[in-house]
Amino acid sequence: MQNHSATRDRVSELTHEIRNQSEPFRRIVEQVNHVLVGQEKLVHRMLIGLLANGHLLIEGVPGLAKTTAVASLAKAINTGFQRLQFTPDLLPADLIGTQVYRPQDQTFVVQKGPIFSNLILADEINRAPAKVQSALLEAMQERQVTIGGETFTLDDPFLVMATQNPVEQEGTYQLPEAQTDRFMLKVIVDYPNRDEELRILQRMSKTAAKFDIQAVTSPAEILSARELVDEIYVDSKVQNYVVDLVMATRQPEAYGLNLGELIMFGGSPRATINLTLAAKANAFLASRGYVTPADVKEIAMDVLRHRVMVTYEAEAENRTSESIVSEILNHIATP
Structure with missing residues (x-):
């Protein structure tokens, strides 16, 4: 009975702490909504990925603002961001980096790839061949990359948000099961409804639509929130x-x-x-x-x-x- 009472007290105390520490995430939603229209579920799932330290696979036909959603989230967090466009001719070295020979002192030096950032947007991941998709496996699961026998730890937070077109589309490769299992969530993005489509028209039908997204939180706040999630x-x-x-x-x-x-x-x-x-x-x-x-x-x-x-x-x-x-x-x- 005493244990039950202590648990109830801790849960009550935790709820109070969470109310305070969840405020930055409400601000993120507010900033992202300056750009996005009608993608509340996608934004919510991206925040879950951030909080739970899990990667996201976002599927939908082209033109549904998948890339815009991830880029907007990155801007709302004061952190590193890299957008990787996956194409059929991409090589693993283009992703994780490689060793480069320096003739002046006859040594090899490691040149790190774009994977060394905090938020990674793997755009159209299923347009790249399997060997490139596999290069992501170690980074996603182990939070580290091996280049030429040397292992490098990736920064925290490290989150891969990959977009893909439906597999039936021309020029796409199906992701291997080992790869898809690395993603915590697979979110399907559908077409907006009529009202949302009208709001998109009113907001976006400009030759150069610009939106000012403020950075409203930091990696430190995200890592602090994760400690509460664990509890x-x-x-x-x-x-x-x-x-x-x-x-x-x-x-x-x-x-x-x-x-x-x-x-x-x-x-x-x-x-x-x-x-x-x-x-x-x-x-x-x-x-x-x-x-x-x-x-x-x-x-x-x-x-x-x-x-x-x-x-x-x-x-x-x-x-x-x-x-x-x-x-x-x-x-x-x-x-």
């Missing part, structure tokens, strides 16, 4: 709910779901970790010191959609990973 309370019932959701993607029959023939691979333990972290970040943005099942449910689709691989049978039945994840979310009882 956010997750009840055992919510933990079990997270585990059940992920386990249902691997062993659907154990949960009374007839999906076994439709799922090739389910979510890995990384999915469990990422779903918990993203739910904690969602609670932080809602100024709460504890995670609710609603936090988990809100973010689950973006965490799981790229981790559930469907079989040929599923494709024959026009079933997608999204429809399977939706069925699991609707079936597993919320605590």
Whole structure:
């Protein structure tokens, strides 16, 4: 009983701290909204990636302001930013750097690539071949890069936000499963509705539309907020709910779901970790010191959609990973 009381007191204290420390993130949203119209979900997911130290994969057809969204976020944070345009002729060295020979003293020196920054916009990542996509793996997971046998640690925060066109488009390569699993969230960006389209027309139909975005927070504030995210309370019932959701993607029959023939691979333990972290970040943005099942449910689709691989049978039945994840979310009882 005493432990329960101490936990409740700590959660209350944490909620008060979060209310104060979440203010910079509200300011970021305000600044980004000076440019973007109707992309509230995308902005929210980018903030979750920042808070939970996880990378984002943003998918949508060209022209939906995916690149603008990431660039605007970078401007609102006083930190390093690099935009990398992925093309079919890109080489791994163009990304991480290489060793350069200096004839004057007959030595090799390391020339660091653009990956050495804080926020990385990997634009149209699926237009580059697999060897370039693989060059990102070590940087994304280990937060380090190896060049010529020497290992360099990347700056903190380090966040990759990659945009991709739908795979059916001309000149695109499908990302390997090992690569997509490195992304905490996969966010699908859709067309704006009619009212939003009208506001875009009114705001953007100029030959040189310029927007003044102020830097309203710093890397130090983000790292400080992450410490609070780590402390956010997750009840055992919510933990079990997270585990059940992920386990249902691997062993659907154990949960009374007839999906076994439709799922090739389910979510890995990384999915469990990422779903918990993203739910904690969602609670932080809602100024709460504890995670609710609603936090988990809100973010689950973006965490799981790229981790559930469907079989040929599923494709024959026009079933997608999204429809399977939706069925699991609707079936597993919320605590």
